[in-house]
Amino acid sequence: MEVGNQEINSLLDNSTIKNLHFVEICGFGLTFCGWLESRSWQEGMKTYEVKILGQRYKIRSDEDEEYIHRLADFVNEQLLEVQRSSRSVATHNVAILAALNIADELIKRKSRDQRLKEEVLQKIRRILKLIRRENQASGRV
DSSP states (O other): OOOOHHHHHHHHHTOOOOSEEEEEETTSOEEEEEOOOOGGGGTTOEEEEEEETTEEEEEEESSOHHHHHHHHHHHHHHHHHHHHHOSOOOHHHHHHHHHHHHHHHHHHHHHHHHHHHHHHHHHHHHHHHHHHHHHHHHTOO
16 A cells, blocks of 8 residues: 555654654655654754665664764675575565674673673672771761
């Protein structure tokens, strides 16, 4: 089913969808990824064109152009890596495998970051405890 701009705007106006950003595949319509924050999502957003696996994409974002191109380059590298190491030739299979690799890396980094935060908090607590002991021993409490 093809949806025109008027139908999309109507849907967005009547929707409780949050944080939407869209990618326009040049000449092929819209692909939604995310949720719409508010109708003001268009304000301050710029359109950038990137190329991934030879396909051009227009990305609307409030991020700067260098960042958007770094994202596209990263995704392109991940897709090419999967293409080289996989027997799968179907683009959607390559995309799924690359998405899984990216998700794996993200989840591992989040877990590592959480562990590091907990270690830092434990060290801060130990330092504060030592400071309190020292203050009590010297009578400064």
